[in-house]
Each structure stands twice: as C-alpha cells, then as structure tokens.
Amino acid sequence: MYIEVDEVCAAITARPAPVLFLDTCTILDVLRAPCRETIAVEEISAALALIRLNGQPTPGVWLVTNETVHGEWTANLDTVKTELERESKKIERLRSRLVDxxxxxxxxTHEVGHRIEHLKLSEHLENLSRQLVSVSQKVKIVESHSVNAMNRVIRCLAPAGRGKQEAKDCQIYEAFLDVGRTLRTKGFAGSICFVTANSDDYGKPTEPKNPLGAELLAINARYVGSLSWALAVVEGRG
Known part of the structure; x- marks a missing residue:
C-alpha cells in the first residue's frame, strides 16, 4: 500500500504530469464543503475532475499523499461524515419550520422538494473522499521524515510553532519535501504543489512572507490552499 519515494518519483518521471501532494484536511474537505461556509462547494467538483485526470495523458496529474495522511484520514472520516449528517438534519429542520x-x-400547502437526507449526500461524498485516497500514490514513512519532522518541532518551523508541536503535520510536510527534492534531482520540470487548507499552521499561501517560502523556492514548488486552486494549476489557469 505504501511506496518508497524513489519508486513514486520514478513512476512520475516516466510519465510526467503536474504533481499534487494532498494533506489530510484537503481530502476531508469534500465532506465538509456542504455545511462549512469557509469551504467552497467547488471542492467537490475539483475532486471529481482531479480523480478523472489522475494517471491520464496530458493534461493529467499525479495525486500523491503519504502514510501519515492515510492514517489521519482513516481516523477522522467517520467524525467528519457524522458532522455533515448532523448539519444536514439541522438544516432540514429549519427548512421545515420555514415552509410551515x-x-x-x-x-x-407548498411543495417542500427533495429532503437532503434522502439524497444520501454523506455517502456519496464519503465515497468521493475514499476515491481521492485510493487513486493517490501513498508515500511510505521513512526515518528521515520523522527525524526532520522532529527538527522542525525543535526549531519551531511551520507547521510547528511556539506552543504547538504539530509533529504529524511536520512529518507530512517532510515527506512532501522529500518527493519534491527527489523529483527535481531526477530532472522533473513540471509543477509540484503542496495542497492544504490548513493556513493556521502553514500560513496563508498568498502571504508575501509565507513561512514555507524558502523551502518551496529551493525545489521550485508551490503551496496552494484548495483542490479548486490545485485544479487551476493543473489546467494552466492558476
């Protein structure tokens, strides 16, 4: 299930296409989108588009994540799905009162229309989130990722900071950097993006002095804050 960095990078360089490294929250946001105003519903259509493009010829895309993300996604999926179902029921109760x-x-008497709970939205979006994970290349955790992650914690480098260790996030980010460096070493010239909506820990991607700036510049990579933005990069619009 989990693949060595060199193996993933060899596959990518053999069939070059833009590379998107997906963080946990990005994959779960397709379930959160309908009920959180801070997440655009376009994340759902972007996820569908990226799954279709994954592994295809030009434009194509390589979706990549890692073992830590897979573990976090598995641990949080049911909670996020329950949140969507709870919020959907709350909205239905409010709509019923308004119609009454x-x-x-x-x-x-007025027609109420479809009830969201009967459309099984949470099940469809759970399956979409599962597909994102399933089609992604999942990088194996190696000792260097863990050691470098701990160094980030000690030095308070994003996504770590004073008073917040964020060890797992650091491990995820170090896996991304390893993939990016290895690809560039192998001569890969395409787009490489780290995709996360977690601006609290990584800073806003549009900040002039984003804390990831120097490391991203070193491997000619980008940090983008959503699947929609990532899709725009893949399609040459972002």
Missing part, C-alpha cells in the same frame, strides 16, 4: 410558516401566511 409560509403555509400559515399564505393559507395553502
């Missing part, structure tokens, strides 16, 4: 009020005001 309209019926009273106008003195007649």
């Amino acid at each position: 009020a309209v019926d009273i005001v106008y003195g007649r």
Whole structure:
C-alpha cells in the first residue's frame, strides 16, 4: 500500500504530469464543503475532475499523499461524515419550520422538494473522499521524515510553532519535501504543489512572507490552499 519515494518519483518521471501532494484536511474537505461556509462547494467538483485526470495523458496529474495522511484520514472520516449528517438534519429542520410558516401566511400547502437526507449526500461524498485516497500514490514513512519532522518541532518551523508541536503535520510536510527534492534531482520540470487548507499552521499561501517560502523556492514548488486552486494549476489557469 505504501511506496518508497524513489519508486513514486520514478513512476512520475516516466510519465510526467503536474504533481499534487494532498494533506489530510484537503481530502476531508469534500465532506465538509456542504455545511462549512469557509469551504467552497467547488471542492467537490475539483475532486471529481482531479480523480478523472489522475494517471491520464496530458493534461493529467499525479495525486500523491503519504502514510501519515492515510492514517489521519482513516481516523477522522467517520467524525467528519457524522458532522455533515448532523448539519444536514439541522438544516432540514429549519427548512421545515420555514415552509410551515409560509403555509400559515399564505393559507395553502407548498411543495417542500427533495429532503437532503434522502439524497444520501454523506455517502456519496464519503465515497468521493475514499476515491481521492485510493487513486493517490501513498508515500511510505521513512526515518528521515520523522527525524526532520522532529527538527522542525525543535526549531519551531511551520507547521510547528511556539506552543504547538504539530509533529504529524511536520512529518507530512517532510515527506512532501522529500518527493519534491527527489523529483527535481531526477530532472522533473513540471509543477509540484503542496495542497492544504490548513493556513493556521502553514500560513496563508498568498502571504508575501509565507513561512514555507524558502523551502518551496529551493525545489521550485508551490503551496496552494484548495483542490479548486490545485485544479487551476493543473489546467494552466492558476
């Protein structure tokens, strides 16, 4: 299930296409999108598009993640799905009250339309999130990722910081850097992006002095904050 960095990079350089390294929150955001105002519903269509493009000829894309992300995604999937179902029921109760009020005001019964819970949205989006994980190349954790992650924690380098270790996030980011460096060493010239919505720990990608800037510049890579943005990069729009 988990693949060595060299093996992943060899496959990518044999069939070059833009590389997107997906963080945990990015994969789970397709489930959060319908009920969180901070997440665009376009994340869902972007996920569908990227899955279709994965492994295809030009434009094509390589979706990559790592063992740590897979573990975090597995541990949090049910909780995020439950949140969507809970919020959907809350919205349905509110909509029912509003329609009842309209019926009273106008003195007649109005059509309610589809009930969200009957459309099984959470199941469809869970499957979409699973697909993102399934089609991604999952990099194996190696000792250097863990050692470098601990060094980030000690030095308070993003995603770590004063008072927050974020050891797993550091391990994920070190895996990304390893993939990026290895690809460049092998002569890969395409786009390489780290995709995460976690701006609290990584800083905003549009900040002039983003804390990841120097490391990203060293491997000619980018940090983008959503699947929609990542898709735009793949399609040459971002």
